[in-house]
Amino acid sequence: MNNEYKRICLLFSLFLMSCSNQQSQKDLQMIGDYFTIDLDGEKETSIPFSSYFKSVRTIILETGDDCLIGKIDELQVFDDYIFILDSNKAKGLFIFDKEGKFIRKIGNIGRGPGEYVELLDFTYDVKNCIVYLLVEANKVHKYQLDGTYLNTLAIQGEGFFIKFIQYYNDKLYSTSIGWRSGKNDYLLYEIEPNEGKILSQALSIKYNKGWNETYFFEHGKFFMAPTNNPPRYNQVFMDYIVSIGENITPYIKLKSKYLTTEKDIEDFRGKDGMRINSINIAKSSKIFGVHCFFENENYVYFRLAGGAMFAVIFDKKTKEVKLANRLNNDLIFNKNPIIFIGQFTFSDSNGAYEIWDTQTSALSGFQRSLNNNDVVPDLDKLDELMKLEEDANPVIFFYEFK
DSSP states (O other), X not given: OHHHHHHHHHHHHHHHHHHHXXXXXXXXXXXXXXXXXXXXXXXXXXXXXXXXXXXXXXXXXXXXXXXXXXXXXXXXXXXXEEEEEESSSSOEEEEEETTSOEEEEESEESSSTTEXXXXXXXXXXXXXXXXEEEEXXXXXXXXXXXXXXXXXXXXXXXXXXXXXXXXXXXXXXXXXXXXXXXXXXXXXXXXXXXXXXXXXEEXXXXXXXXXXXXXXXXXXXXXXXXXXXXXXXXXXXXXXXXXXXXXXXXEEEEEOTTBOOHHHHHHHBOTTSSSBOHHHHHHSOOEXXXXXXXXXXXXXXXXXXXXXXXXXXXXXXXXXXXXXXXXXXXXXXXXXXXXXXXXXXXXXXXXXXXXXXXXXXXXXXXXXXXXXXXBOTTOTTHHHHHTOOTTSOOEEEEEEEO
């Protein structure tokens, strides 16, 4: 009798433990109002920057041995700080002030506490001044803003890895990318930011047409508008741009006969049935991959990838949609250039930021434009731009909203 009682108690305890370890599941809540954007209208050849921005300011990043950046993979701006992530070349998170002066680097390459061998993404808790670095897929280092290492979160789970992270409202949100997709997979994890416990899974894989594998991250970060309240989220083949938080709700529904379907994805795959064949995509007329997203109180802007990339500008008050093959940067150029097409990487309530990589042919092309008087004569820091060397850090242009 005593042994039977102990066995029942043990089984009951295991049952309670399994219940406590279960993650809740959240799906897209079709509540509240959301915008619908029709993408099948007539496209304009170009739209001038001056329609939406009133000025441009040049930020020339300091170049030095301790802050040499190969390529900017992510840029975010909080308060007086510009955070720049170089995942592949410099493998570091660098902090500059808004004039481009280097302040510090967060973390270092290595295998000791607070060090890393791989750096994937970052996010920032503005209220508590905590920097989160995503390293080695499912591991997150935490630092104070002054660079002091705090601790490491080990995100527990099987069959997936984390590619991007976003801090919002006392929680971490992360992409959940499977080694192989299953019909019951989810796209997002909600994580407790002090211990790394997964609180819930969110957003069924069906909203990304069943795709949740490792491809197409070149189009940008899935978390968009990180300073918004709430931030936005979109994966490569989703028809919705959603708001994340306590509930996952639609913010924008994309409408087009050219949106990618599950059948299209199967057609895009290679002969092995696993990898998507980029040649097949290039030949198709399908659209996908929201990127270069920004918004303010009046407008939403983003670009779409696919058979033909184009820009979308949506007026939130009038509901007017403008589509254009590219934007005409008349705030920098006297003529309609092809090297600036509205590749915005970040925005806040004041304006949008665009990156110009000096370590490409764009530098020589831009300096030729200067010599040919193709650049507006009152461009900010014009003389300094002319003197830049090929090994200089990238340049940032900040466009102030009207």
